[in-house]
């Protein structure tokens with residue numbers, strides 16, 4: 001083979017190509033979902049942005065459209081499974097297929113026992129089924145509904161990439177996050193593995209990202225607080241919190257054929273926390 005002629009095929013643009021492909025991103029109006037959406041649309045993908053926050057979603061839609069992004073948006077609460085499935089089905093019909101879905105929307109469910117606020121409400125004795133309910137609805141049932149909205153078409157077309165946003169808190173105990181959050185993120189990781197096994201024979205890949213501490217608006221924006229950041233960074237090998245834009249690379253990897261042989265994997269984006 002002539003190595004010069006083969007070169008363009010090995011360019012980053014070609015290996016991580018998402019141009020013209022179609023994706024759904026939930027929780028697209030802020031933080032990690034916004035970062036996922038912006039890198040997909042900046043690289044020529046069609047993206048359906050889903051979020052429950054109408055104002056923030058409009059802002060992100062306008063921002064991405066203004067730079068030529070081929071985006072659509074829908075205000076949906078992911079815990080409303082019928083609404084979510086109907087919107088994804090419409091997008092799939094219009095686009096005649098679906099290359100990937102990022103089930104990313106999530107909430108913190110309050111403070112952990114290791115935060116100042118959590119000293120009162122975050123301990124084991126204060127846990128109530130009512131407090132956990134919303135976290136289950138969004139962070140677990142919302143993810144299941146997202147998977148369901150995409151699985152049938154992906155099985156049929158024998159291709160697709162499903163990406164779940166889990167957390168380092170689903171792997172190791174973390175006093176900063178709520179009991180419900182850590183417990184449910186752990187379930188999301190097992191949900192990913194189970195689904196990966198079922199869908200592998202169809203050529204559909206399912207993976208999860210385990211972000212560490214990334215400065216976003218989650219938990220009322222606590223991670224933007226300097227004192228909190230200072231306290232947390234001592235337990236991060238890279239010595240700092242992450243930026244949402246540091247999800248760009250993993251997004252393109254999992255969205256493109258660059259990850260064609262990766263399924264059932266939990267990939268940390270955590271500055272090294274899970275190596276400890």
Ligand SMILES: NC(=O)c1ccc[n+]([C@@H]2O[C@H](COP(=O)([O-])OP(=O)(O)OC[C@H]3O[C@@H](n4cnc5c(N)ncnc54)[C@H](O)[C@@H]3O)[C@@H](O)[C@H]2O)c1
Pocket residue numbers: 026027028029030031032033050051052053056076077078079104105106107138142165166167168210211212213214215216217218219223
């Ligand atoms: N930031 C971190 O440090 C961190 C760490 C690990 C995991 N995560 C996970 O990353 C994901 C994204 O969080 P983020 O940090 O970007 O937070 P964020 O608050 O900045 O963004 C979350 C987005 O999800 C949306 N959302 C919340 N509930 C929704 C619902 N019911 N339906 C539709 N949209 C909804 C919000 O409106 C918001 O736009 C979550 O699953 C979170 O658990 C974040």
